[in-house]
Amino acid sequence: MIANSFEYSSPATLAEALGLIADGAKPLSGGMSLIPMMKLRLASPEHLVDLARLPELNYIREEHGELHIGAAATHHDVENAPLTRGKCPLLAETAAHIGDIQVRNRGTIGGSVAHADPAADYPAALQALEAKIVLRSASGERTVSTADFFIDTFTTALEPGEIVVEVIVPVEPGLTGTSYQKCLQPASGFAIVGVAARVRRDGDNFGPVQIGITGLTGTSYRATAVENALTGKPATEETIRAAAAHAADGVDANSDLHASAEYRASLAVSYTARAIRSALSRSA
Numbered sequence: 009m010i011a012n013s014f015e016y017s018s019p020a021t022l023a024e025a026l027g028l029i030a031d032g033a034k035p036l037s038g039g040m041s042l043i044p045m046m047k048l049r050l051a052s053p054e055h056l057v058d059l060a061r062l063p064e065l066n067y068i069r070e071e072h073g074e075l076h077i078g079a080a081a082t083h084h085d086v087e088n089a090p091l092t093r094g095k096c097p098l099l100a101e102t103a104a105h106i107g108d109i110q111v112r113n114r115g116t117i118g119g120s121v122a123h124a125d126p127a128a129d130y131p132a133a134l135q136a137l138e139a140k141i142v143l144r145s146a147s148g149e150r151t152v153s154t155a156d157f158f159i160d161t162f163t164t165a166l167e168p169g170e171i172v173v174e175v176i177v178p179v180e181p182g183l184t185g186t187s188y189q190k191c192l193q194p195a196s197g198f199a200i201v202g203v204a205a206r207v208r209r210d211g212d213n214f215g216p217v218q219i220g221i222t223g224l225t226g227t228s229y230r231a232t233a234v235e236n237a238l239t240g241k242p243a244t245e246e247t248i249r250a251a252a253a254h255a256a257d258g259v260d261a262n263s264d265l266h267a268s269a270e271y272r273a274s275l276a277v278s279y280t281a282r283a284i285r286s287a288l289s290r291s292a
């Protein structure tokens with residue numbers, strides 16, 4: 009189907025874009041989710057404002073022990089930039105799992121987090137990384153934690169007139185091992201379940217661990233029961249299996265034509281174990 013007609017603006021500055029958005033225009037980034045929705049007439053915005061061409065949103069830089077990633081950085085940029093590959097390998101690995109090369113060349117990190125698809129990949133990594141998401145409107149800027157940003161299916165903390173301008177992740181301490189493991193829906197590449205793990209060792213035991221899970225339910229989450237069952241325990245296969253068994257604790261798993269709720273929950277357990285094992289093998 010062909011989308012309804014709409015006005016298109018490609019402003020030269022972020023201030024100009026925010027002004028148009030304050031007046032009711034809708035942000036357009038890679039268009040990888042929005043344009044298909046418009047063609048299916050699931051969305052019919054009257055005015056699109058192109059953010060993807062704004063140099064002010066297109067960067068990956070290091071500042072004070074953190075990586076600042078502009079909203080218009082594409083999945084390809086995040087996957088391949090030396091800064092992300094070298095200093096936040098979990099995010100680069102996660103970006104490499106998104107869709108196909110065409111999607112990664114156009115889709116952006118800002119568009120993905122704003123869209124908040126329950127099967128999107130980034131949210132698992134951003135939960136595990138305890139990332140911060142910077143939001144801006146014509147009247148100001150605020151920073152929210154990943155945990156507060158993702159609220160439910162296609163629902164975030166974004167207020168009308170606000171856009172995502174930046175994602176901030178930590179520079180990974182050298183001893184941390186990280187891994188993203190995903191059971192994908194083969195036609196689209198979206199996650200049926202995706203698990204991001206960050207693991208530090210404390211001698212022969214697990215030190216601090218962070219686990220983020222996507223795909224299982226309406227929104228991504230931190231698997232704190234798994235984390236608590238690992239930290240301080242011997243870094244053994246027995247510990248990993250016992251801890252991973254808690255991956256879906258208290259979660260109302262989604263059921264669809266790709267996977268029943270019960271199957272999804274069991275995938276969450278097995279992919280959590282895989283992610284922990286893989287991250288542990290990469291930790292020093």
Ligand SMILES: Cc1cc2nc3c(=O)[nH]c(=O)nc-3n(C[C@H](O)[C@H](O)[C@H](O)COP(=O)(O)OP(=O)(O)OC[C@H]3O[C@@H](n4cnc5c(N)ncnc54)[C@H](O)[C@@H]3O)c2cc1C
Pocket residue numbers: 034035036037038039040041042043044059079105106107108111114115116117118119120122123125127128129130166170171172173196197198199
């Ligand atoms: C075939 C296919 C396969 C895919 N497979 C995967 C996959 O395996 N894993 C995965 O995670 N994703 C997948 N995607 C989705 C892809 O990652 C998209 O790039 C992403 O969901 C949206 O990013 P975008 O930049 O294209 O945003 P757009 O499509 O331009 O926008 C999406 C939504 O976010 C809003 N928006 C855009 N930018 C901002 C901003 N900066 N601030 C506030 N709101 C904004 C728009 O108004 C719109 O509502 C797939 C998409 C396709 C078409």
